[in-house]
Amino acid sequence: MAAPYAAMVIDARSGEVIHSRNADTQLHPASLTKMMTLYIVFEAVKNGEIDLDSLVTISRKAASEPPSKIGFREGSQVRLRYLIRAAAVKSANDAATALGEAISGSEAAFARRMNRTAKALGMSRTHFKNMHGLTEAGHMSTARDMTTLGRHLFFDHPEYYNLFSRQSTEVGGKTVPNTNRRFLASYQGADGIKTGYTRAAGFNLVASAHRGNKRIITTVFGGQSTAARNAKVAELMNMGFKSVPERVAVRRPTPPPYLGNSGIGAGAPALVANGPDVLDEGGVGKTIRIVVAPTKSIHPKPRPKPEPILTAQMAAEVDEAVDAVLAEVAEAAAAETETETASTETTNEPAVVAEGSADPSAEVETIQVAEAGELPAPEPPAASAQSEQASVESGNAQVIAASMAAPKAAPPPPERPDGVILASVERAPEPAAGEPQVVTRMSTSGGRHWGINVGTYGSHYEAHRVLLKTALAELSTLGEALRKVSKSRQGFNANFVGMTKEGAELACRRLSARSSSCAVIEAGQG
Template identity: 50%
Template sequence: MTTLLGRHARNFVCLVAFIVVAACSSPQPSGAAPYAAIVQDARTGEILHAENADTRLHPASLTKMLTLYITFDEIQRGRLSLDTLVTVTKNAASKPPSRLGLKAGQKISVRYLIRAAATKSANDAASALGDHIGGSEAGFAKRMDATAKALGMRNSTFKNANGLTANGHLSTARDMNTLGRRLFYDFPQYYNIFSRRSTDAGVAQVRNTNSRFLDAYTGADGIKTGFTNAAGFNLTASAERGNVRIVATVFGGASTAARNAKVAQLLDLGFKRAPANAPTNVPPVPSYSADVEAALMAQADPLPEVEGGAGKTIRLQTAVAKSPRPVTRPDAGKVAAAEVAVAAIEDSIAAALAEAVGGPAPAGTMDAQAVAAASAAVEPPAIAPPPARPETLVAEVAPESAPEIPAEVVVAAAPEVVPEPGTLEAQAVAMAAEPTLDAQAEQFAALPDSALPGDELMVTEPMQVAAVLAPAASAPPKRNAPIFDRVADAPQARAVEEPVVIRLSTSNARHWGVHLGKFNSRSSAERLLLKTQLAESAILNDGLRKVVQRGGGYDANFMGLTQDQADLACRRLQARAVQCFAIGP
């Protein structure tokens, strides 16, 4: 009996042992996701520690860092603003938790979607951004792949904007660390969103999923958590102590606490190994392929809806068809002088022809006026009491060549007022007082023969008689042109040319400016400056458009403004959903 019981006991023990061995030998899922980690000096880009850093794994919600990077880039390119209203698609509204609770057809501004995706890690908010920018989930995935390649993320491919598990949606610890460093350097104006413990997401107040780590680790200021069953607990963190900034990424943590502890350990390792003083090597501007860059720079659709107003697209034709050589600008002074010279020559020719023909001067000319003034018995109207002229005008004979002239030759002149020298009246009086050629000839004929200088002086030569009778010193030279110019032909006083302003001085308290953002290319910055100046010409026409290359990008600024102009410009631009801030001296 004992033997039978013993046999049954042995069989039972053997059966249990067999079951245990079979259970142990069969494959069992471990329940833990693959582990990967990397530590990097954010200043220099040097890798301080790496473990499975290039293994392609599920990134989970670390994907949202790339979604936000592309959103910031769209804002910088001017195709989005923080107040742009996004219509939630059915695809976005159907995403599982974590969620903001968006409904299909609902409209919500970009700023709230950014806050929800960055802090609460809301899948519906991230998908709403992706669908709006890419047109669809697949379209945005292509944009994500192109941007990842331009940023140097060589082992990443993406299928959605939120990071939910999907075939082919994979990345590495190295690539995600690269992306975290890029967010800090490429968009410092938005980086503070990752350190907020809570924020207003429009439809709800949301808390940061990374609050525990931010509160526990000194110097931590971001960046993003992630979790799925396939990925485990992921985290890309950044912290700064003194002059040192470290970025670390962990994939495959067993729990939130274990992940946070591991990241803290890695950051401590980074601060220990990184030098206290090291040069900052800012990452270069992303280099997109030609076709991708052409698509990104293509003309955007009309501006999206903005709460409280409608947008209007300003399309600029910047292609130059031809560039003709500019025509030389004439000198106004030289042109006026040339016109006066031509008029004088014409008058001289006309006077010479009139004198040669011997006919009367044309009516209305200055010569005709002079003749009328000489023959008129009426004295010209007195303008001002001038000094008295000599009472007599005596024609003297050249010494040793002409005899004495009788008293009859003396021409008596009645006392009269003499016009001011140089005026038209003075010239007319002088011409009237001068004896004509016929009068001189008659005077010469009345002289006795003994008074004649010789046979060579003939009465038939009135010009020679005039030369003898007229004193050489007092006779004015003969002019073919009119004695005095017409008023219309007198050269006008040259107007003082007003200075042409080609550069606005920054003196007189014009040391302020307006900063509109940082861009990846100079053309993007210049296009936004011109577009903004056209839209706000009343305020910004006094400013200078200035693009400054700094930190791997191009800052778009308006300079040369007063403080009041800069503040007013920013308020007006912010009211139109354009991000800006004033720059002080």
């Protein structure tokens, strides 16, 4: 007779049930039991009960377990890490028994710890009698409970989860294959978790697979063969991947409290007449328990909310400063348009802008040269326009010389009432009278050919405004970056350029933490 059939399919990210059939029917779990054995071993290692390199002596009981097994000899010593591999990959019964005895001292004590852990995980219809899953009266579980256990294995002990996806592993100097290797090899994205088989249980499997942002966990009890079981799991997996959306908020399951072998938690007082085992289910002897309130919460403290970078008053002051700068930019753009119109009417000869600087190490105020209508230039003094006109009329089309008058004093940066300057821009010394003014490009030496994009906008003005506000709010990383607005088919790209790759990535992380749009770009992009 075929074993009873049961199935469960969930979205591992949220725990949402996609499909279930006989999911709460108590059935024989077979070697799916080893998932709980391994979960407790991982918990014990994490809490310092035992070390991965601890030597475990193989007992007579462990050595005499029936197959599947590695064949450890009684009295031999094996490191804990190899016993874990044997139980997870080979599903070895002798390794599972040795693990339980190493943690709790006996099969009975370890089974009681398994039941306490199952209850803490919410596996309400599961009861364990041994650590390997061989058929025993009262040793029962359900498809729902085993699916819950599989999800906890993935989220609670991710550092060990890779064990379940290995096609084979090394144990005791020899290579052993994974009992789940056929499904791992045939189903795209499969990476676990555990198979199980006995005559009473049929062919069982708890499987996990991921594709893109999706992860599905599927459990099947009572398969009639390995091939039939794998085909049914693949069918349910496909249904799951088609049903769930690409992006879902991840709701991690809450790990159970660590109770150890005593079952009362670390530091909790108890008076025990006949040793620690009598506190557990099924113990004998008189037990006196003292119930006290916990001294501290078992749950982690919530992460503190980040303080706002700008207060409301500071934000208003930043807006005023940005508006003032943008007004100057708009006036400069209008003046430049008038100058260009006058120059065009006078002559059709093109003007040549020289690149490069006599002193590459000198810090100069860089003017971004882009397509028409991209980036308005600063307002030129009246004398500059006349000088440019004269230069063109004389036929000198090689260098645009600017006979600069006394520079206009820049307005002081906006200041808060407490005296903190919101932004400060240092300008290089103006060239002497009669000395040509050279328009340079930012040097890309030293790896400063990276930048960030903070969005694409419908107008040049809006993009420039966003750049100014972003620079004022993030002076620590963007204080030395250049602001550049470039036009594309999508609109006006607001970029900061002239940065190192590390500086661009740091700025992006800080802006993303404040929910600001940001993407790292390399020279020539965007």
